[in-house]
Amino acid sequence: MSSSPGALPASSGSLLSQLRIFALASLGGALEFYDFVIFAFLAKVIAAQFFPASQAEWLRQAETFGLFGAGYLARPLGGLVMAHYGDVSGRKKVFTFSVLLMAVPTLLMGLLPGYDVLGVGAPLTLLALRMMQGAAIGGEAPGGWVFVSEHAPPGRAGFATGLLTGGLTGGILLGSVVILVLHAVMTVAAVADWGWRIPFLLGGVFGLGAMVLRRWLDETPVFREMHSRAEIAETLPVGILLRLHRRAVLCSMATTWTLTAAIVVLVLMMPPLMQTLHHVSAEETMRASLVATFCLTLSVVGVGALSDVLSLRGLAVLCGTLLAGGAFALYGLAPYWPGTLVGWAAVSGLCSGFVGLVPVGMLRAFPAAVRFSGLSLSYNISYAIFGGLTPAVISVLVPQTPLAPAVYVAVIAVVGVVGMWFSPEELKAGSFLHSSSDYPD
Structure with missing residues (x-):
């Protein structure tokens, strides 16, 4: 072929x-x-x-x-x-x-x-x-x-x-x-x-x-193809990104922000928040965290598979809505139904499929010659900023309302949906190579 x-x-x-x-x-x-x-x-x-x-x-x-x-x-x-x-x-x-x-x-x-x-x-x-x-x-x-x-x-x-x-x-x-x-x-x-x-x-x-x-893995077919065609960027990939792909970088940072909100607020911060706000036992919150992580793992695989057959924009709206709903279910309903935290944690994990949509959107937003650098720049800078700020923001908001974690996730879900909607989908599902004209040096 x-x-x-x-x-x-x-x-x-x-x-x-x-x-x-x-x-x-x-x-x-x-x-x-x-x-x-x-x-x-x-x-x-x-x-x-x-x-x-x-x-x-x-x-x-x-x-x-x-x-x-x-x-x-x-x-x-x-x-x-x-x-x-x-x-x-x-x-x-x-x-x-x-x-x-x-x-x-x-x-x-x-x-x-x-x-x-x-x-x-x-x-x-x-x-x-x-x-x-x-x-x-x-x-x-x-x-x-x-x-x-x-x-x-x-x-x-x-x-x-x-x-x-x-x-x-x-x-x-x-x-x-x-x-x-x-x-x-x-x-x-x-x-x-x-x-x-x-x-x-x-x-x-x-x-x-x-x-x-x-070490037994093979180099990717895409990189071998670029290498054979001499399409590898001769200048710094980051320089190309900042010149030609600023929109893709900004949209990818926005979607990564939503990814961090889902993982940090619904999984990592959930045990201490539930213990402090609603006096749930440490044992129950740990079980809930495990179940939420397991369900999140299933969800991201399922959403990744759906992205091969459905549009990213449609999936973004669906997954963003589910993410907000899962957050309110976890922080809004679980406290009023004692003993049900594990079940609501499972729901929130299953509703966090947006996490699996984020890398798919980033992969399609950047052409092959700068794909690795595009993902790394957007993902790591966004995660370093927002992953670090999220706990502090939640800590400030919680005294105002115990629903603050859910409100935060819902707001950032909107940010992620907007970012995915306007992300330049340069590559369609299954297409991961562009011509050399796409990569000015």
């Missing part, structure tokens, strides 16, 4: 080969997100290990969350650097390197001596490792979306992207399960003493395994 401008080259192998590609990509993404989130789940224990015991507990906790936030700050820079090389040197090399850059710091965190051994060197080393993790996660999601979509057969790019997104959210679920099991089989004292290291060691070892397996 010959490739023509605007058409996807022949698929890169048999169905079995494609399934292997999607499985390895999703597995690596899940492990990277697992490595990234377990730090938050173990923040209290880490604070006791890596900061002076003479400090107040709240100060140590704040310093630990500062280290967690440092990972987010490193995301845009790491993502842009890796995206540049992904657009210029190849998707596969960067996709493999991102797993290594996540696995090694995670493994070292599990082996790092605490403050009683290294003194001030302990938190400083931890900061450096956390920054490396942030740089890795900044390249993983955009790189993964580009890689699987360009390997997908015609008309299946949305489904492939949904599978990868499901793998990323599955990593959060995996982290939650591992921490729950850890606390179930070990005493609190044992976890605080040495047990906290186990999730990091497991993540590091499995991450290295994923890196080895990814």
Whole structure:
């Protein structure tokens, strides 16, 4: 099958080969997100290990969350650097390197001596490792979306992207399960003493395994086609983006804002908000968070598949409406029906399919020569800004009304729908290659 401008080259192998590609990509993404989130789940224990015991507990906790936030700050820079090389040197090399850059710091965190051994060197080393993790996660999601979509057969790019997104959210679920099991089989004292290291060691070892397996993946057909036609951008891809694709960048940042609102407000912040606002037990909120994440994983895969056959604009309106409705169901109805939080959390997760629509829209908004950089710039900068600001905004609004989280999600859902509606869909479903005339140097 010959490739023509605007058409996807022949698929890169048999169905079995494609399934292997999607499985390895999703597995690596899940492990990277697992490595990234377990730090938050173990923040209290880490604070006791890596900061002076003479400090107040709240100060140590704040310093630990500062280290967690440092990972987010490193995301845009790491993502842009890796995206540049992904657009210029190849998707596969960067996709493999991102797993290594996540696995090694995670493994070292599990082996790092605490403050009683290294003194001030302990938190400083931890900061450096956390920054490396942030740089890795900044390249993983955009790189993964580009890689699987360009390997997908015609008309299946949305489904492939949904599978990868499901793998990323599955990593959060995996982290939650591992921490729950850890606390179930070990005493609190044992976890605080040495047990906290186990999730990091497991993540590091499995991450290295994923890196080895990814070496067997093939370069994407789209990049090989660009390379053979000498269509790779000779100038900085970011420069091309800022000159020719500003609208795509702004619309992609708007949709990513909605993605962060869904994940942060409906999944990550839900347990502490429900405990504080409505005095729900910690055990019930943790179960609800697990169920919401599982349902979110199913939802993003389903919406990704639908994007192959339905218009993005129509799906955006539907998914945006469902997202707002799910938020009000979770924060508006669950408190008035004691014991039903888990069920409403499941509803909110199923209504969060907009998360799976975001990468599909971004992939179609950017041509192949700057696709990796376009996704990385839009996604990472938006996530760094709005992912960091959302908890603060919710904290300010909650004293005004307990429905503040739902109102926030509903408003940002409108932002995402508008962003998706006006996003330049340069590529239709299954079309991931443009002619060289689309890429002025």
